[in-house]
Structure formats: structure tokens, C-alpha cells
Amino acid sequence: MHLFSKKAAKKMAAYQKELIETHYQEVDNMYRQMRGWRHDYRNHIQTMKAYAATENWDAIRHYLDLLDKDLTTVDTVIKTGNAMTDAILNSKISLARSKDIQVIADADIPVKLNSSEIDLCCIIGNLFDNAIEASLQLPKEKRLIRIYMDMKNTQLYISFTNFTAGKKLKKQGNLFKSTKGDGHGLGLIRIDDIVKRSDGYISRNSEEGAFTTEILLPQL
Structure with a gap:
């Protein structure tokens, strides 16, 4: 022990x-x-x-x-309506573009969140870091991260998609096998813990050339 x-x-x-x-x-x-x-x-x-x-x-x-x-x-400033989300998104977008990664973001949070903003920033930060790491395996002209955030009824919907090197990742339990190391795995586990604690939903999908994570977080 x-x-x-x-x-x-x-x-x-x-x-x-x-x-x-x-x-x-x-x-x-x-x-x-x-x-x-x-x-x-x-x-x-x-x-x-x-x-x-x-x-x-x-x-x-x-x-x-x-x-x-x-x-x-x-102009790369993202204004979601939530100050902490704006801060983490703009910071990560700046980092991604400094590494020649194109980012297309459509994010709107028109209501006051009931879930922890710290937890939300942890989710967004880890998702973004994972997407950046995967994008760096591609030639500059193929690097792309797509982000979508909005309310779906009473739930906050988060979607991250990034292009990959074309290999479909293998799943181990509820997670896909990481090629980055232990730190990467801890980030994924942290996301899952927050989603579970929030009674939310998470889905990961690995296809040839793309990886998508979708999350729903209840706000009532």
C-alpha cells in the first residue's frame, strides 16, 4: 500500500x-x-x-x-458568456496557434453555470492539451481542432474533435490507450471523475483520422 x-x-x-x-x-x-x-x-x-x-x-x-x-x-477572442471559460479557451487557442494548429471554436454559455467553474476549466484544459498533443503528430497543413459548446436543454454540451495521424486508438476499459504517457492518462481519469461526480455523460470516439470527445454536464 x-x-x-x-x-x-x-x-x-x-x-x-x-x-x-x-x-x-x-x-x-x-x-x-x-x-x-x-x-x-x-x-x-x-x-x-x-x-x-x-x-x-x-x-x-x-x-x-x-x-x-x-x-x-x-481576431481570435472567444466570448462564451462565462469569464473563466473565456480565459482557458483563449489561453489554449493562443498556445495551439503558436504551434501552427488551426482552431475553429463555436462556444456559447448563455446561462449561469451550476457546476464548478474550476471543474469545467479542468475538463476544457485537459481536452485541449490532448488535442494539441495529437495534432503535433501531423503536418502543419493538416492540424485542426474543432470545439463546440452550448446548452442543450438543461445540460451543457462540450465537443472536442481533432485530426489524428490516421490510426484508430485501442480502448482499455472506458479509456483509449494513451501514447503520451502516465500524465496524459491522469488527465483523462480526472475528466472522467468530474463527469461522474456531476452525474454527466461522456463519450469518446476514435475513427480513422479523427478523435472526438463529447460531454454533457447537467445544470439543474
Whole structure:
């Protein structure tokens, strides 16, 4: 029993270390993006000041149109209606895109959640990390993660789909066999524990070229 406890504690410590490293990458990437935006902002101001000095109003209008189009194209902010969900989703989207992974997200949480927001962020974070890890096995042009979140009657529906290298994963009990290691398995178990405790439902489906996780969490 003592040996089992030491082994479990060692696994959990490794898993927590991995989570900390991932969080650091996310914060560092968002900081780099903010520095980039600040640098670009200064350049845009200087360009428009130069046009204004020569009273070239047509050029300024054209430049503003280009900026508006560019901002629309690069805007990655997800607004679900839930602050903590927004924070974890935007953080993970930033991390994924820094690794050349395309993310398509449609998430809407129009009601106040009765389930723990910490639990929800744990679910989303683990699902996202798993999807990112699988996506990195693919060429850049094939990396894609699709996310959908919305209310279905009185339940919160969460769906994560990512492209895979084409091999159908083998199932071990209620989980699919992990190729990442013990930390990955702990993340999956953590998700299942939260769903079970919430009297929810989870489904995992591995097909040739894609892996999908669907979750329902009761909100009444």
C-alpha cells in the first residue's frame, strides 16, 4: 500500500509539473503576442501620421480599411458568456496557434453555470492539451481542432474533435490507450471523475483520422 501511494504521488507530481510547464508556455506566448501588437500599433500610428502630414486623406481612409480587415481576420477572442471559460479557451487557442494548429471554436454559455467553474476549466484544459498533443503528430497543413459548446436543454454540451495521424486508438476499459504517457492518462481519469461526480455523460470516439470527445454536464 505504501509503495502504491509513493508511485501514485510520483505520477501526480510529474503531471502537475507538466501542467505548470504548459501554463508557462501559454503565458509566455500571450506576452509575446501583446509585445507584437504594441510594436505594430506604433508602426500604424507612424504611417498614418505621415499620410496626415501631407493631408493624404484617401491614403489614410484606405489604410484604415486595411487595418479593419486585418483585425477582423486575426481576431481570435472567444466570448462564451462565462469569464473563466473565456480565459482557458483563449489561453489554449493562443498556445495551439503558436504551434501552427488551426482552431475553429463555436462556444456559447448563455446561462449561469451550476457546476464548478474550476471543474469545467479542468475538463476544457485537459481536452485541449490532448488535442494539441495529437495534432503535433501531423503536418502543419493538416492540424485542426474543432470545439463546440452550448446548452442543450438543461445540460451543457462540450465537443472536442481533432485530426489524428490516421490510426484508430485501442480502448482499455472506458479509456483509449494513451501514447503520451502516465500524465496524459491522469488527465483523462480526472475528466472522467468530474463527469461522474456531476452525474454527466461522456463519450469518446476514435475513427480513422479523427478523435472526438463529447460531454454533457447537467445544470439543474
